[in-house]
Amino acid sequence: METIEKKVCDWIDSHEIKAVRLLKKLVGEKSTMGQEFHAQAVVLEKLRQFDAEIDVWEPSIKQLRQHPLFKSDRTSFKESPNIVARKRGTGGGKSLILNGHIDVVPEGSKKDWDTGPFQPVVKQGRIYGRGTTDMKGGSTALLMAMEAIEKCGIRLKGDLIFQSVVDEECGGAGTLAAVTRGYRADGALIPEPTNMKLFIKQQGSMWFRITVKGLSAHGGTRYEGVSAIEKSMIVIESIRQLEKVRNKRITDPLYENIPIPVPINIGTIKGGTWPSSVADTVMIEGRCGIAPSESPEDVQSELESWLKDLEYQDEWFKHYPAELEWFGAMWLPNDLTGDDELATTLKSAYQTITGEQPIVEASPWATDGGVLSHAGNTPVIVFGPGETKLAHQANEYIEKDALIKAAKIISLFIMKWCDIERIT
Amino acid sequence: METIEKKVCDWIDSHEIKAVRLLKKLVGEKSTMGQEFHAQAVVLEKLRQFDAEIDVWEPSIKQLRQHPLFKSDRTSFKESPNIVARKRGTGGGKSLILNGHIDVVPEGSKKDWDTGPFQPVVKQGRIYGRGTTDMKGGSTALLMAMEAIEKCGIRLKGDLIFQSVVDEECGGAGTLAAVTRGYRADGALIPEPTNMKLFIKQQGSMWFRITVKGLSAHGGTRYEGVSAIEKSMIVIESIRQLEKVRNKRITDPLYENIPIPVPINIGTIKGGTWPSSVADTVMIEGRCGIAPSESPEDVQSELESWLKDLEYQDEWFKHYPAELEWFGAMWLPNDLTGDDELATTLKSAYQTITGEQPIVEASPWATDGGVLSHAGNTPVIVFGPGETKLAHQANEYIEKDALIKAAKIISLFIMKWCDIERIT
Numbered sequence: 001m002e003t004i005e006k007k008v009c010d011w012i013d014s015h016e017i018k019a020v021r022l023l024k025k026l027v028g029e030k031s032t033m034g035q036e037f038h039a040q041a042v043v044l045e046k047l048r049q050f051d052a053e054i055d056v057w058e059p060s061i062k063q064l065r066q067h068p069l070f071k072s073d074r075t076s077f078k079e080s081p082n083i084v085a086r087k088r089g090t091g092g093g094k095s096l097i098l099n100g101h102i103d104v105v106p107e108g109s110k111k112d113w114d115t116g117p118f119q120p121v122v123k124q125g126r127i128y129g130r131g132t133t134d135m136k137g138g139s140t141a142l143l144m145a146m147e148a149i150e151k152c153g154i155r156l157k158g159d160l161i162f163q164s165v166v167d168e169e170c171g172g173a174g175t176l177a178a179v180t181r182g183y184r185a186d187g188a189l190i191p192e193p194t195n196m197k198l199f200i201k202q203q204g205s206m207w208f209r210i211t212v213k214g215l216s217a218h219g220g221t222r223y224e225g226v227s228a229i230e231k232s233m234i235v236i237e238s239i240r241q242l243e244k245v246r247n248k249r250i251t252d253p254l255y256e257n258i259p260i261p262v263p264i265n266i267g268t269i270k271g272g273t274w275p276s277s278v279a280d281t282v283m284i285e286g287r288c289g290i291a292p293s294e295s296p297e298d299v300q301s302e303l304e305s306w307l308k309d310l311e312y313q314d315e316w317f318k319h320y321p322a323e324l325e326w327f328g329a330m331w332l333p334n335d336l337t338g339d340d341e342l343a344t345t346l347k348s349a350y351q352t353i354t355g356e357q358p359i360v361e362a363s364p365w366a367t368d369g370g371v372l373s374h375a376g377n378t379p380v381i382v383f384g385p386g387e388t389k390l391a392h393q394a395n396e397y398i399e400k401d402a403l404i405k406a407a408k409i410i411s412l413f414i415m416k417w418c419d420i421e422r423i424t
Numbered sequence: 425m426e427t428i429e430k431k432v433c434d435w436i437d438s439h440e441i442k443a444v445r446l447l448k449k450l451v452g453e454k455s456t457m458g459q460e461f462h463a464q465a466v467v468l469e470k471l472r473q474f475d476a477e478i479d480v481w482e483p484s485i486k487q488l489r490q491h492p493l494f495k496s497d498r499t500s501f502k503e504s505p506n507i508v509a510r511k512r513g514t515g516g517g518k519s520l521i522l523n524g525h526i527d528v529v530p531e532g533s534k535k536d537w538d539t540g541p542f543q544p545v546v547k548q549g550r551i552y553g554r555g556t557t558d559m560k561g562g563s564t565a566l567l568m569a570m571e572a573i574e575k576c577g578i579r580l581k582g583d584l585i586f587q588s589v590v591d592e593e594c595g596g597a598g599t600l601a602a603v604t605r606g607y608r609a610d611g612a613l614i615p616e617p618t619n620m621k622l623f624i625k626q627q628g629s630m631w632f633r634i635t636v637k638g639l640s641a642h643g644g645t646r647y648e649g650v651s652a653i654e655k656s657m658i659v660i661e662s663i664r665q666l667e668k669v670r671n672k673r674i675t676d677p678l679y680e681n682i683p684i685p686v687p688i689n690i691g692t693i694k695g696g697t698w699p700s701s702v703a704d705t706v707m708i709e710g711r712c713g714i715a716p717s718e719s720p721e722d723v724q725s726e727l728e729s730w731l732k733d734l735e736y737q738d739e740w741f742k743h744y745p746a747e748l749e750w751f752g753a754m755w756l757p758n759d760l761t762g763d764d765e766l767a768t769t770l771k772s773a774y775q776t777i778t779g780e781q782p783i784v785e786a787s788p789w790a791t792d793g794g795v796l797s798h799a800g801n802t803p804v805i806v807f808g809p810g811e812t813k814l815a816h817q818a819n820e821y822i823e824k825d826a827l828i829k830a831a832k833i834i835s836l837f838i839m840k841w842c843d844i845e846r847i848t
Contacts, residue, residue: 216816216817219689232693269706278689365644392640
């Protein structure tokens, strides 16, 4: 390790407590969709300590709706401001976007939590709370890395653009708003929870809703009706088959350790209104993965025609076809292939800190990387300290050691990518 | 037909318009659970025209809760009064309860209705609206029969006890309250929608709720979770098997034309909270039929042990057994076997009016007959003008001709059962 790198890492090590305090403060402010501003205020407070140009704005829904990649049910970004802090480089280096989303998914059933989801607690080296892993921990690592570099008096040649965006969990409109506001760079890092793996490809995804029709009848003469619940079981089973077919096609070695590279998740089901009646409608909602090599439109057509074929399996669907809608969000896939420099630089930083080669994989979920690359033409790599399996869960946590390690790797990566002014 | 019978039938025929007007008035007053009093006011207005003792009361929830047959989630009968009108006989005849429920099930989705569910409309010999078939049409037939007898100056020997009860759709607490208030008789007729068939046995039923557990995970790594939706499909399929097993046991010839004599209906399903998450809980609710020969307790144990056996089919259920609850209502089965006089008398009235033998069957659904016979020791026959398949449906209707025919049959039945004072 170079002296300057060691200095930065030592600063991070000796300020571990600051990282924990910042993360706890961020987690303490509930920032589910529509109420992100409390947590953004914490980010802003932190950014004001930096020597950077700060831009805070509520995205314009009117403007976003004109963008072809905007897919969202949102009608307003009131109280959901984006924040970008640009630290201008001295010139001659590559620019870098550091992107973290501030929104978190709802906490779910509180009784599943051992601690309050928004009352962060540190226990046995872990920080618990909603968003610790996904991804306020990642954003904390970014801010720690930036602070270490600044506090060590290092001047970067390339621009460093930190983004704390809203709406990632609902489709990426926050990052899209940052792109349309003009923020682009030579590369971007998103510290989503990758378990410290390098994700050079990310799966995209879309939400669908399928309405299955039945025919109501009294439960005592249920044979006079047609149960939409039974018919929905056929639909779900058929989607399982489609998932198999789609995943058989995936030969990318990056996916070889992933049991289902591109899953189709049935997330919710709801149907029927009365225990003693035959259900006449069932609605299922889910998430369909988009492989990095696919376009959303191709995937949509495939599911649509698959569902149409249900009529060959069950005559009922000929008369009452399962209705398919795409609703809410769409997360675009991302593929770094061909832009190896981001990966090479991050690998080298990883190796310097850990002494090991990082694992390189494709992510089973989408990130704002799809928007950055497709709309902003900015190559993206995803790497972060959180654990995928804890995201969206009760008792979500992050390992403090991973957070600190990630901050160090990211600080080295920033210095390598943007390059530094050497004091001669 | 005797002269006196002909006179009564002629009165009914010439007052058809009164029957239609009364039914429309009853249907026009929405009487779903908790708001029965508007429709009961119409009943009361009608009953005041009779020479009868009228009893109107709101059942006491405190008192009912002490009765072993009270199974209901209700906490109050405020604005849900029962009405009983007793017309004392001159003595020496058999007493008869005429029981109709005033409550109706909710109208469901209004867009499925061609007319307003509570704006009754007469079209091509049919009266449309919620409750026309189930069972304000039946109650109208009772009231027309009673009025015809009174208007023709006939005096009955036995007591005639007309009951307009609440809460049948939710478990029969209205009829139970009438029984505990002391109303019993030598026989009872309930004009539920039987398509003019005689139901001498009625199936009972109970509501159950099954909670199926899964393990939440991000939809992109759904293989890290366990879908409660997929597990619920196993539970539903298993219940289908139990239904087959249970129905194979039914050898009663009364059921031979009924495809599934004792159905288990899965009426509702609800699970998962987010399209991109693996659902960790699914709740299904349904109605389990009780054969006339069964006790509710036996059926409960059978379903319980059946669900326990799921662990042999899928290890998951060993660790997370499907949780079974019995909730809400319970309708007791009823079996007239051994008390043939009610059936014989009604058959003879039917034959006099139609010239044909009636169809005798067992009902695929429960009625308040279970409460009348089990709690009130009153033998019950079920016969009415509505059509089973229209009950609880959108565009529910009743055929005006069936309504009038039923009123005539019932009037003859009353005269035969209670016997009349002959003018000598």
